[in-house]
Amino acid sequence: MNAREIIESYIVDVAAQLPRRQRADVAAELRSLLGEEIGASATADETLARLRAFGRPAEVAARYHTPYAVIDPVDTHNFVLALIAGALLIPSTNQRLPFSIDHNTAALWFLAWLGVLVILFALKSWAARRWPQYFQWKPSKVRDYDRVRAIEQLPLIAILVFYETVYLVPGPAIHLLTGGRVDQGVLTYTADFASPLRMWWFAAIVPMLVVLEAMAMVRGRWTRLTRTIEITLFLLAGTQLGWHASYGSIFMNAQADYGARMAFQLVGAACILTALYKIYREWGRIPPVVTTTTPVTR
Amino acid sequence: MQKAHSDLAAKLEQELRRGVLMLAVLSQLKDNQYGYSLRHALDAKGMPIEEGTLYPLLRRMEEQGLLQSEWKIEDGPPRRYYRRSKDGERIYRDLAEQWRALVGTVEGLMEESTS
Numbered sequence: 001m002n003a004r005e006i007i008e009s010y011i012v013d014v015a016a017q018l019p020r021r022q023r024a025d026v027a028a029e030l031r032s033l034l035g036e037e038i039g040a041s042a043t044a045d046e047t048l049a050r051l052r053a054f055g056r057p058a059e060v061a062a063r064y065h066t067p068y069a070v071i072d073p074v075d076t077h078n079f080v081l082a083l084i085a086g087a088l089l090i091p092s093t094n095q096r097l098p099f100s101i102d103h104n105t106a107a108l109w110f111l112a113w114l115g116v117l118v119i120l121f122a123l124k125s126w127a128a129r130r131w132p133q134y135f136q137w138k139p140s141k142v143r144d145y146d147r148v149r150a151i152e153q154l155p156l157i158a159i160l161v162f163y164e165t166v167y168l169v170p171g172p173a174i175h176l177l178t179g180g181r182v183d184q185g186v187l188t189y190t191a192d193f194a195s196p197l198r199m200w201w202f203a204a205i206v207p208m209l210v211v212l213e214a215m216a217m218v219r220g221r222w223t224r225l226t227r228t229i230e231i232t233l234f235l236l237a238g239t240q241l242g243w244h245a246s247y248g249s250i251f252m253n254a255q256a257d258y259g260a261r262m263a264f265q266l267v268g269a270a271c272i273l274t275a276l277y278k279i280y281r282e283w284g285r286i287p288p289v290v291t292t293t294t295p296v297t298r
Numbered sequence: 299m300q301k302a303h304s305d306l307a308a309k310l311e312q313e314l315r316r317g318v319l320m321l322a323v324l325s326q327l328k329d330n331q332y333g334y335s336l337r338h339a340l341d342a343k344g345m346p347i348e349e350g351t352l353y354p355l356l357r358r359m360e361e362q363g364l365l366q367s368e369w370k371i372e373d374g375p376p377r378r379y380y381r382r383s384k385d386g387e388r389i390y391r392d393l394a395e396q397w398r399a400l401v402g403t404v405e406g407l408m409e410e411s412t413s
Contacts (some may be wrong), residue, residue: 033334060350
């Protein structure tokens with residue numbers, strides 16, 4: 001290509017990225033200016049070097065006209081968070097789990113989620129430009145996550161005690177809960193599951209969580225240490241339940257076994273997601289406001 | 299470390315210049331000028347501006363109503379000539395006044411910090 005052709009190629013690449021009404025005019029002006037800047041005697045290499053110094057066509061076009069952003073740069077953080085949160089909810093590809101999907105379906109779900117997010121965020125960006133008055137910042141009550149409220153803590157402790165009871169004595173517990181409709185014998189653990197290496201780890205983790213949650217309620221606040229212990233226990237509980245759901249039989253009865261594995265997988269996933277959410281909150285933690293009445297813990 | 303310091307200084311200087319670029323351009327466009335001649339005029343007066351920055355800026359200023367332009371053929375190829383519009387004239391006077399006040403204020407602040 002000779003120098004003239006290189007300049008034309010550059011002008012076309014810049015103009016192509018501008019709104020249609022600006023293209024011809026900017027192209028004519030650039031042609032005139034670049035012709036004078038570079039000079040008629042410049043070689044092809046010199047011309048290329050000058051144009052590269054001028055900037056990539058997309059950058060130059062952006063100086064003429066603010067480019068349209070499909071996703072507003074200010075929304076990037078929320079977009080990435082939503083993408084990760086949605087990806088975490090896609091079922092496992094471990095085929096030994098009751099709720100599982102194959103790799104291709106998982107990839108398809110992820111891409112579908114990505115597509116949905118792009119559309120939603122693009123609509124939001126468009127609406128925010130069109131009707132900025134509806135997107136003004138509004139103050140919201142700042143929640144003190146370290147404060148422990150008994151009204152929230154007591155149901156959590158009750159649920160944990162319930163889990164532990166059903167886990168330790170599933171037959172009598174379900175028999176009682178269903179008013180005798182489920183026979184106790186159906187819910188008999190296999191000898192392998194009841195062995196010390198499988199069943200008892202989770203059975204030990206739940207009481208620790210109960211004690212921790214009760215202590216936090218009595219103290220009225222979480223500390224860095226108790227928050228870390230809670231996250232660790234949730235992670236341990238989640239991995240234990242996931243292991244139970246994917247490895248070997250739990251109940252001797254096949255139907256009960258399948259039901260238990262489904263329940264373990266769901267509760268395990270909830271524990272892991274809770275732990276991940278708490279890790280995220282810890283990672284980007286904003287220390288609460290210092291007041292004279294509320295001791296601040298880090 | 300030294301390089302990082304000089305890079306930062308260069309970046310800050312560039313930002314400082316960018317802030318007054320529009321005022322510098324307006325000051326030179328009382329009479330018709332085309333992009334290339336304007337760039338050389340500013341350069342000769344100690345205000346070098348990259349072509350990739352100046353030419354789009356002229357277009358944006360025209361869209362904002364600060365400049366008016368026309369294509370002309372004088373001694374050479376067709377060129378687009380720019381000059382201050384009526385609005386641009388008024389805004390230039392306001393900006394120039396604010397600039398002088400700002401320079402006085404910043405001078406005072408710097409004198410305070412060195413004394």
